[in-house]
Amino acid sequence: MSAEENLLKLVESEEPDDQDYHLQEQVGFILRKAHQRHVSIFAAHIGDLTPPQFAALAKLRDVGETSQNQLGTLIAMDAATVKGVIDRLKARGLVELSKHEVDKRRLLVNLTAEGRDAIERLIPLAREITRETLAPLSAKEIATFMKLLAKLA
Amino acid sequence: MSAEENLLKLVESEEPDDQDYHLQEQVGFILRKAHQRHVSIFAAHIGDLTPPQFAALAKLRDVGETSQNQLGTLIAMDAATVKGVIDRLKARGLVELSKHEVDKRRLLVNLTAEGRDAIERLIPLAREITRETLAPLSAKEIATFMKLLAKLA
DNA sequence: GGGAATTCATTCGTATGCAAATGATATCAA
DNA sequence: TTGATATCATTTGCATACGAATGAATTCCC
Secondary structure, three states, X not given: OOHHHHHHHHHOOOOOOHHHOOHHHOHHHHHXXXXXXXXXXXXXXXXXXXXXXXXXXXXXHHHOOEEHXXXXXXXXXXXXXXXXXXXHHHHOOOEEEEEOOOOOOOEEEXXXXXXXXXXXXXXXXXXHHHHHHOOOOOHHHHHHHHHHHHHHO | OOHHHHHHHHHOOOOOOHHHOOHHHOHHHHHHHHXXXXXXXXXXHOOOOOHHHHHHHHHHHHHOOEEHHHHHHHOOOOHHHHHHHHHHHHHOXXXXXXXXXXXXXXEEEEEOHHHHHHHHXXXXXXXXXXXXXXXXXXXXXXXXXXXXXXHHO
C-alpha cells in the first residue's frame, strides 16, 4: 500500500493495518529529518553560532531590550532553555543583562554593540541558509510549503 | 513587505533589504516550531517513550536484528546519539544486545518479546499522533505538504 | 602478506529542550 | 490588608544531537 493511500485512510479514520505502519512516512520522523538538515546547513554557513543563539540575537534586534522570559516566548523557548542560550551569548559579550527597575523579578536582555554588529553581519548569511534549505523546491512549491508549514507550527 | 514578496526576492537572488529580515518567516525557525509541536503531541499520547526511542523500536520491528550503527543510519541518528537511545531501551528490557559472530566490531540490536509487545501496542497511538499533528491541514493539503516536506528532508 | 584506509563503537564535551521543584516578587481578591 | 495566585527566573535531572578523538576490527589494494 502506498504512503498516500495510508495517509488517506488515516485522515478518514478507516481501520488501518498495522503491517502498513512505516516510520519513514510519518510526519514526525520526516519533520525531524528536515530540521536536522536545516541545522546542518546552518552550521556550514555560521559555524560559531547555533540557530537558537542566532534567533535570540535576531529577535533582540527586532524588539530591543526585553526580559529573558519574554524573549523566550518570542523565539519559542522555555525559561530553562533560554537561560542557557542567553548565558552563552553573555559570556561572549554579544548581549548584556540588567535588572528591571520596577519589577525586580525581571532580567532585561539587550544587544551589546558587538552583538548588534554580529547580527547585522550574519543576516545575509541567514538569507543564504534559508535559500539553501529551500533549494529542493521551486518558487511555487516554496510558497505552498511555507503556507502549510506555518499552519502546522 | 510581505513574507511572500521577501521569499520571492530571496529565491530570485534579488538584493534584499536587511530591514526585511524577519525571524518568524524563516524556514528554519518554523521547522523548529513545527517539530516542537509534534514532540509535544507525541508526549501527550506516549508519555513513557521519546520519539527517537519509538523510532528505534519501530525500525527494529521492520528490519529485525541489525547493528547499532546500521539502525542509526535507518533512523537518522549518528553513532553517539543512537548509543544513548539503545542504552536506555536496553535498561528497560525492550531491546537486547549481542555480538556479531563474524564481524567482531558490530553490536547487534534486537527487540525482546517485551519490546515487540510494546511497539505493537504503541503503533495505533502513533497513528493518532500523526493524525493530530496533521489536523490543521485538509486531506488535500496533507498530501501536498508531505510531498514537499519529503523533498526537503 | 602487509600497510593504508575504512568501518564500528565508545567516550568526551558542548548545546539545546523540557518537566518539575524552588524562591523571589508581583498581582488579585475577599 | 492580607492571603491566594500568578509570574519571572533559576536549578536539577534527563534525553537528544553532534563534532572530535580514540581504539578495535575489517577491508582494500599494491
